[in-house]
Amino acid sequence: MALPDSKVLMTKTIKLFIPGPVEVSPKTLTAMTQPMIGHRSSDFKALYRAVYPGLQKLFETQQPVFLSTSSAWGIMEGAIRNLVNKGVLNCMCGAFSDKWLDVSKRCGKRAEPLQVEWGKAIDPGQVNAQLATGQFDAITLIHNETSTGVLNPLKEISQVVRKYPDVMFIVDTVSSFSALPIAMDDLGIDLMLTGSQKALALPPGLSLFSASQRAFERASQLGDRGYYFDLLEFKKNAEEFMTPSTPAIPHIYALQSKLGEIFAEGLEHRYERHAQTNRLVHEWVNANGFEFFSQEGYRSVTLTCVRNNREIDVAAFVKRIREEHGFQIDGGYGKVKGKTFRVSNMGDETVETMKPLLAALTASLASA
Template sequence: MLKKPYLMLAGPTMVPERVNAAMNRQMINHRGAAFSEMLEDILANLRWLLATEQDVLIYPCSGSGAMEAAVANFAAPGDKVLSLSTGVFGDRWAVMAEKAQARVLKLDSRWGDGVDLAGLTAVLAGNRDIKMVLTTHNETSTAVFTPVDQVAKIVRAEVPDALVAVDAVSSLAALPVKMDEWQVDIIAAGSQKALMLPPGLGFLAVSGRAWQAYEHNPSPKWYWDAGQVKKSQAKGQTPYTPAVGLLFGLQESLRMIREEGLENRYCRHRLLGRMTRAACRELGLSLLAAAEYASDCVTAVVPPDGVSARQIQKLLREDYGITTAGGQKSLEGKIFRIGHLGNVAPTDILVTVSCLEMVLKRLGMEGVLGRGTAAGQKIMLEGFEQ
């Protein structure tokens, strides 16, 4: 039977035809005027997306590259760095800071729980020499969201000069990000999630306070040297060969985001998150993330006893063309994750949920057909009425 491919991952996500078409063109000279013009347009739109007047740097790398650039440039060896971890990617931040020879403190949340804000206040109060706080806006591995505005507010109150660095790899262009208003110093992001592009571009937004830290950071770096990228970009160039094809795509995806409008886009992601969670709950499936910290970009689902997460994923993929993500690290085999970010329409959720119902029925669950879909439809209808 014909199967339409649905890539319901939390990244890479489905790339819109318009973006694919924009990338399907001849290379241009990356030292020429047309490139400089494109770069200028892209940087202006990225600043708009991040709600910042600060510098935004582009690296030809995945999201992890941008995160490593953040610690390599702004956390000096010996600096005390606090990492707030709500899952795999929070842990990755901490490892990167350790590799950069920072003295790393960790504040871990149980996987599925949100960040411990009271704990954060207490740790900062007892460690006024903390130089940087690392946090993950949307923890993709556990489907947990962090209220970055509240984290930044606490840091500003307790240790005013500490840098706040945010992993927004899976949240930028899906959840509101307000760099200047929140007084965040560093934001790392990547192309293959809500920005609707293939993997391969990393973004780093940098505040004035972070540039001051950079001046006193002796860590060896060349490729990741943020000052070098800033200098080149000011001349409409990049220090090394940029990912020209991906930048063609980025220019188009940013155009699409402008056309949709940021508020509409954030509303759509809220709707996708609510539809997915309501449908899963109605089907008797547990959600890993605590309700108040549930992410609108991805939903982590815990199958009932006796039903295998891997089997659900296999049947969804092989029989219905729907690809979901599995669990990572200690969650491997225990959960499956439905990504709903970027180029995802509410109707894509309805298709995914109705196929999930068929899979669950085939795996022995009774009374599931139509129930989750109806819950999703109800929320979608309310969304249209608002």
């Protein structure tokens, strides 16, 4: 087989500032190249055991944390199969949260939308009104809607959901996890999931999740859970620090390395670093006559979704930044492609590493 040509290899020099996958450090990539081990071996159990306490700290849970060799959608679908019986309310405010309705229906479940306009946050009052109908025994929420840059009011929504003990609270923290505190147990979350390629700055292909005791009980009452994403299989295997099927061991090596960095930096510093780099992007938006796509007061700290109120040619802007400066930003997702553009600050980025990007945005705007 021919090796990739130099054009393909050149893409490696482009630094990613899209909202996932994000830039993966050489240290993380090197960690992935450690010798392979058997997934039923004591070496693997030791590896899983080594990452376990750090993951419980990040999830702020006493519950088991599971490693799934899939992208986040696997767990999102698995959550529906394992936890929905009567019906699920899908909170929808952007491309990823909207898609969950479709996925719920494809899993054969009764599902209803709680739709708000893209750019707006989910209203806890509306959640209450829907759950009060008694038609639902599960709800899905995307904490940080990556397509619009909206950070939903998780705490306020959790206070509503917990008034309904039969309702499973399923929360996607794919693009917020580890960038700000999310206290799974205190918030009464029944299933919390995330992916590897966002703020954790690992390559795509691994997802992490945790589930409450109530979630295990619900799963045990439901059939048709399948195998690959069966919550009870994950639980049984995790009791012995194993996974139901052969996991992406290189990713778990990378996770171990990353957890070491996260706790060496300290969680408070890490959260503050994300807030600080995010503020820098916000300042750029304000200084350059742009507006935010997301509602004030509900803005993501890991990415910025910029409204194209200046009506620039977003595709040309993104291309210029890539070709002339070697940075990749995103030209808008789904139906807001071209009407928005998105800049990520999640992962390993610092004020120092964000500044060249912001300078490139300014320079590329001048020639727009």
